Amino acid sequence: MRLHxxxxxxxxxxxxxxxxxxxxxxxxxxxxxxxxxxxxxATATSTGTVTTGASQxxxxxxxxxxxxxxxxxxxxxxxxxxxxxxxTVFLSGMSENPGSEDGGAxxxxxxxxxTGELTxxxxxxxxxxxxxTATFGECEGPLDPSVAAPHxxxxxxxxxGTEYLYVVNHGGRESIEVFTVDNEALxxxxxxxxxxxxxxxxxxxxxxxxxFYVTNFxxxxxxxxxxxxxxxxxxxGEVLHWTPEKGWSVVEGSEMxxxxxIAVSADGQSLYVASWGGRExxxxxxxxxxxxxxxxxxxMPDNLRYTEDGKLLVTGQVIDSFETFVGYEFxxxxxxxxxxxxALDPETFTVxxxxxxxxxxxxxxxxALEVGDRIFVGSVAGDKILQLDKS
Numbered sequence: 001m002r003l004h005x006x007x008x009x010x011x012x013x014x015x016x017x018x019x020x021x022x023x024x025x026x027x028x029x030x031x032x033x034x035x036x037x038x039x040x041x042a043t044a045t046s047t048g049t050v051t052t053g054a055s056q057x058x059x060x061x062x063x064x065x066x067x068x069x070x071x072x073x074x075x076x077x078x079x080x081x082x083x084x085x086x087x088t089v090f091l092s093g094m095s096e097n098p099g100s101e102d103g104g105a106x107x108x109x110x111x112x113x114x115t116g117e118l119t120x121x122x123x124x125x126x127x128x129x130x131x132x133t134a135t136f137g138e139c140e141g142p143l144d145p146s147v148a149a150p151h152x153x154x155x156x157x158x159x160x161g162t163e164y165l166y167v168v169n170h171g172g173r174e175s176i177e178v179f180t181v182d183n184e185a186l187x188x189x190x191x192x193x194x195x196x197x198x199x200x201x202x203x204x205x206x207x208x209x210x211x212f213y214v215t216n217f218x219x220x221x222x223x224x225x226x227x228x229x230x231x232x233x234x235x236x237g238e239v240l241h242w243t244p245e246k247g248w249s250v251v252e253g254s255e256m257x258x259x260x261x262i263a264v265s266a267d268g269q270s271l272y273v274a275s276w277g278g279r280e281x282x283x284x285x286x287x288x289x290x291x292x293x294x295x296x297x298x299x300m301p302d303n304l305r306y307t308e309d310g311k312l313l314v315t316g317q318v319i320d321s322f323e324t325f326v327g328y329e330f331x332x333x334x335x336x337x338x339x340x341x342x343a344l345d346p347e348t349f350t351v352x353x354x355x356x357x358x359x360x361x362x363x364x365x366x367x368a369l370e371v372g373d374r375i376f377v378g379s380v381a382g383d384k385i386l387q388l389d390k391s
Contacts, residue, residue: 066391067355067375071362072116074385075107078378080303081369081385082153084163088184089113089371090121092150094380095171105171106149110184113371116387121186122148128187135210135244136178136190143191147172152261152303154212155181156205166212168200176203176214176242195248197221198240202262202274202303211243213251213271215259230258230277231322239273239284253289256282261304263312265346272312272346274301281314281344281351293349299340303367303378312344313354313368315377328364328381335363335381341388355388362386 075093083089093107108122120126122145129142149171156164163181174194179186194200194214201217216237218226226236239254239262257277264271270292271284279300283293299316306312318336319325327333339362341355354368355375365386367378377386 065355067357067388068391069357069359070116070387070389071359072385072387074118074378074383075109076383077106077380078383078385079151079366079380080153081111081367081376081378082155082165082305083369083371084155084165084181085157086163086181086183087113088163088181089369089376090153090155090165091118091378091385092153092167094151095149105147106151108148108150108167111376113374113376116385119184121184122150126186128185130180130187130189132178132189136192137244138247139191139193142188143169143172143175143177148177152200152202152215154203154205164205166203166205168203168214170199174198174200174220176200176212192242192248194240199237200240201258201260204262204264204271206241206243207264207268209243209245211241213262213264214240214242215262215273216240217258217260217276226258227325228322231325233257233278236277239271251284251286251289253291254284260302261314263304263306266310270346272304272344274304274314274316276300276302276316281349283346283349295344295349295351297342297351299342302365304344305367305369307343307370310346312346313341313370313375314344314351315339315341315365315368317364317366317380337361337363339363339365339377339386341365341368341375341377359386 077094078091079094080092089111091109091111095106107120109118110121111118124145148169150167150169152168154166165179165181167177169175169177175191178190179188197219198216199218199220200214202215203212205212218236229236234257235255236258239251241249241251256275259273260276261274269286271286273282275282279297281295281301285292299318301314301316304312304314337360338358342351343354344351362384364379364381365377366380369376373390375388
């Protein structure tokens, strides 16, 4: 068993929006650079509704921060971003229709946080294989990179300093693919195939075992029915737990509407989960599944990412109805060109606005990742990443 040192770049997962009508097709180049700087600045104020047990209160805290907004070239649907303890940043490019049999391949990139340059790292030429059969003995072997469809990302650092990257994958098999990381070089070490009827979204390492927690977004067997339930706020999935010794199990009490991003608390006692359809963040006791706190969101919250000061950044989409969602997916409706980045304080379970604005060509944000004084925002629509720098 390897010993873990869980780092505060907890994984998340992602809101699964199949918005092919809003996303350009075609392969992304192996490198990309900034293409446009938006001259407007964004300011942030703070609001949030928190529910603890039966009580509910609203907190408001003014905070004026100006940001310079820069659009960077990215892959199709640059959905999730994660920062490793060593400073390496990885980005997942989702397939056109994740979860479907012919959804197509996606991509996985290393991101230079200074220049925005991308390097496609999950290719047959770049991947080294070293199957850890002691931990992942039930995994049949490496996945063909040409069919890989990355989604949510997670990272941890072992006590010996080895860094691990966890990738929710929809291509070829519904799985969590595990890599060790040396700078931008990946070595595939194993996988775990999710239970039938599951669709993974977010992943975070279990601080006590060689396993991980995964949000099961919905049952892909009937996507329309599941998304209808999501927009009605009904439960569609739960949090799954995998260990080498016991395989997959359901975290008791974790059923909710389209569970998405996920993180583990600093003390390892709680799970934080973004309920996309429920439009709220939820704190669960990691052992019992008891709901400890909830906070309502104005957005449909997606991935969760720790900041250096121990807060959780969250962004998400503004979608008012199932009909609007269908318009994105099958019609000509374009997502609102806006973004909202919030920070959850795990101690008070309140949220404040970090950044918000409107950027032409950018909508349906999914992940907000702090890297130094900069924030990168991913999206499930189009092929652009938003870079925010304090003005």
